[in-house]
Amino acid sequence: MTESSEYVVIGAGLAGAATAWQLAARGHDVTILERTVPASHDGSSHGSARIFRYAYPDEFYTKAVIESKFLWDELDRASGLELITPFGAVDYGPERQPEHLARVLAAAGVEHELLSAAEARARWPHIAFDTSVLWHPGAGVIDAERSVNAMIDQAVTHGARLLTGWNVTSVDKRDSGYRVSSETGEEIDAGNVIVSAGGWLPGLLERLGLPAGFLAGLPEITVRQEQAYHFRYPESSGGEPWPTFIHKSAEIQTYGLPGGRDAGFAGQKVAEYNGGKFIPSAAAQTGTVDPENRRRVVDYVQKYLPGLDPEPYAETTCLFTNTPTEDFLIDRADGLTVLSPCSGHGAKFAPLIGQWAADLATGTGEVPARFRQATARIGAN
CATH class of the missing domain: 3.50.50.60 (FAD/NAD(P)-binding domain)
Structure with a gap:
């Protein structure tokens, strides 16, 4: 029947x-x-680690995040859980346009600061900022699962x-x-x-x-098999949590966030945005990390994230399904x-x-x- x-x-x-x-x-x-x-x-x-952030160059999406947060709060109340852990976020890089992002957040009434690279390095010495930096403390990490x-x-x-x-x-x-x-x-x-x-x-x-x-x-709908890597925090960090970040230059766009239980809470999850290979659909994924992608991300960590051990202690693949x-x-x-x-x-x-x-x-x-x-x-x- x-x-x-x-x-x-x-x-x-x-x-x-x-x-x-x-x-x-x-x-x-x-x-x-x-x-x-x-x-x-x-x-x-x-997994347990997705970025929650308000910073978008398009004010439509910033306003939508504000609307979405009301529903996240409703879900927290109904479930008795805290599904977004606050860590704050830093956005920087010549292609990320922190000044423009700050104007969007200001118009939407989202708390933020615009810092010089020197001011940001003084606050977060483990990150080698190369431009001015947008900081907004309302960002955090979603436990997706x-x-x-x-x-x-x-x-x-x-x-x-x-x-x-x-x-x-x-x-x-x-x-x-x-x-x-x-x-x-x-x-x-x-x-x-x-x-x-x-x-x-x-x-x-x-x-x-x-x-x-x-x-x-x-x-057009495309699917990429993406890679993400976990880099250990040094013992000298004292357990102070890192913010999430998005760094965008002409050469590479990366993002990072505290890795959560995905890799034992021991480090920062770092990945190249849309750095994976195209596959016809999820059914064609292999789960195998691309060594060239690993090399690019390790090189990036060595250059821009001096506060991390540049050897990944864990790595994984995931799927991005995109529109143009x-x-x-x-x-x-x-x-x-x-x-x-x-x-x-x-x-x-x-x-x-x-x-x-x-x-x-x-x-x-x-x-x-x-x-x-x-x-x-x-x-x-």
Whole structure:
């Protein structure tokens, strides 16, 4: 017998878990289908360390972070957890434009300081700043895995069902909605489907029953296998936590943050932004670190992060699923909503992405037009 559900959410990463939470909290019948387990280690939402920050060159995103933080606080209250640990953030480098970022934060009313390189080096001598520096203390580190599980718990508390080990192979349009099928022959009929498959999305798109015009109007979706490395704090540091950072020069863009339990709380997690190789979809990931990327990041640490041991004591791979503009994808055709890719910066917006997706799927609200490129292109033709 084929089961049924009013809403089916495919994927239990940050975006999917947030959407399920929002839908279930509104009283809808929700089923969550997860290929393995929530916050799967071969997905994009695993581990304990993602940057939460307000600094964006585009004021739209800074305002969205402020809106998202209200929802993070709501989740903290509901779960009894502190899912964002405050560390503050420094932004610097000739291509990062700290002065512009400071103007955006000032306009949004976000606490910040603009420091000279010398002032910043005096405060954080373990970082070799090469330009003026934006500091904003409200930034921190998101525990991604605990956040996913907290949102899933809230969804289940409000009546949602979670089905794990459920690998979706197709979504077929029916007169009354959609039939979702798994590789083991299970089926669920749904009035509405929300697809939040992250790096698996490119391999699913042709099997979702999307209208041809909508499918053609979607932005290009690319997947990278990224690498991140953990560099040990020196014993002389006294355990003082480092801030998160984004450093952007003409040669390389890097980011770093306290590594959390991912690597024993012993060091800073450092990575090159979009430094990984392109792969067709998440199914093609190897989990093998690229030695050239390791060399670039080690060279960077030696030059710019003198306070760290330049030999990584742990390393890992992860997935970035990107659009060309790095805007999110939250769009809908008939009763099928497609959301993500989050382009390497979506974790901090997860509760808000869930709210936007739930609004769109239920028809009770709209999402920003920049996230609905396929719908916009159809309307323009």
